[in-house]
Amino acid sequence: MKEVPRNFFMQDVCSVAKKLLGCAFVRELSDGSRLAGRIVETEAYAHSNDPASHSRSGKTPRNAVMFGPPGHLYVYFTYGMHYCCNVVTGAEGRGEAILLRALEPLSGIALMAVKRYGKKDMNAREVRDLSRGPARLCRAFGIGREQNGADLCSGEFRILQADPAAEIQIGCSSRIGIREGCSHPWRFYIQNNPWVSGPARNVQA
């Protein structure tokens, strides 16, 4: 698999959210170990006219990375406990990003288990929940405040292009966990993939 180029992130935020499905999200730790997961669920957050987006009221210290150049990680802390990880898209200054909601573990699974549960061995439920959900995948990948602003085209984090031969069926629904902006069907997921969080609601391409 090949890395996606910088201009991949310059496209419309919903287009990128769909194209990210099937791509691999990779972190190479400084000690040489490698964590990888297949992206199976995303949500798009637009720059304007989107009351659910963190960028809705302009730039703040927390969301500054969203307004920066595309292809970087926007990591935020929420509910007093959890981190969530986004990919910045669109031209600098727009404030668009895609929330990574779920990954299918590919490699470094034992290391993810240690980061998330503090142990190597998992029961069936722990395996299922390893990276199914935005805050869970952050824990499995060791993503926190320090990773906010990390570049996806250099350094520890990379996104590898999806295998074009692997045909996937994309479903979409309204976004999860928000009260406003529910009318936008901007949650995208790979249909019938067991690693997708939550129910498959309004199924359509």
Place this chain on the structure above:
DNA sequence: CGTGAGATTTCCT
């Protein structure tokens, strides 16, 4: 596997 309470930062009204 479903349900429901609790944890507790950041930002806006």
Place this chain on the structure above:
DNA sequence: GGAAATCTCACGT
């Protein structure tokens, strides 16, 4: 002050 792009734990099935 109050809600938020959520999860864990406890307990019932």
